[in-house]
Amino acid sequence: MSRSARLVELDLPAREALLELAHQALAEWPTDVEGALRLVCTRGSEDGGPVTAFATLAPIGAGQLRGRREGISVATASLGVAADARSAAPWLLAGAKTLSYAVNMASQRWAGGRGVDDMLWVSSDGYVLEAPTSTLVWLAGDTLWTVPAASTGILPGITARWLLDHATDLGYEAGERMIRPAELTAVDGAWLASSIRGLAEIRTLDGKPLDPAADTARMLGLLGF
Known part of the structure; x- marks a missing residue:
């Protein structure tokens, strides 16, 4: 949140205030229900003033839970820009987690309309980038x-970063590179990772079955899912 706020030039409330807000949301949540906590900060009223902050808490959807257990089908689709185009255009807010999710949701609806669980954006020069929310x-x-x-x-993604930072716990090295x-x-093995989804193994890509991954269960365990 701090990194995204810097990108959009938004002054966040004090960390302690945000933690207290999260604790208030969690106080009455049933311990036997897995939920997704979201902290949202806006610039406040149109005329200026202090930042408005609020929290929402909702159960994890059945589709997300099913994806952890059974894996997911994924289709690729073009994002329409070269892999390095957004990093050179800071006004596009690349890498910022914002409320502008219309394209992300439209992408997932497009995927659902084609009978798959999610999509992967591909750059105009042919590299896989990310999923709309993973x-x-x-x-x-x-x-x-x-x-x-960066490039x-x-x-x-926080979940993916944590997984790679702890890859040695699973006996692996970790790295970053481009892939087609x-x-x-x-x-x-290939997965989509997010704080809500956890980790979902990609079972098919553009209709082509992928070989089953051996370590999905261990990775989910390492992540706490």
Whole structure:
């Protein structure tokens, strides 16, 4: 949140105030129900004034839980820009987590209309970038990889980052590199990761089955899911 606020030049409330807001939302939440907590900050009234902050808490959807257990089907679609285009255009707010989710939701509706669970955006020069609400992670040999956020302008996912930072707990190295869709069908495992989804194994990509990954259960356990 702090990184995104800097990108949009938004002054956040004090960290302690945001933590208290989160604690208030969690206080009455049933412990046997998995929920998704969101903290939202806006600029406040149109005439200026202090930042408005609020929290929402809702159960994790059945589709997200099913994706963890059974894996997901994914289609690729063009984002319409080169892989490095957004990193050179800060006004596009690349890598900022904002309320501007219309394109993200439209992308997921497009995927659902084609009978798949999610989509992966692909750059105009042919590289996989990210999913509308998730980060791509894949295993090749003894290394867990993800797409570099700094050069592509994708959102640097917290869950994927934590997983790669703890890859040695699973006996793997970690790294960042670019990958094309055709290469992704030949890796040793591919997942979409997010704080709500957890980790969902990609079982098919553009209709092509991917070989089952061996470590999905261990990764979910490491992440606390």
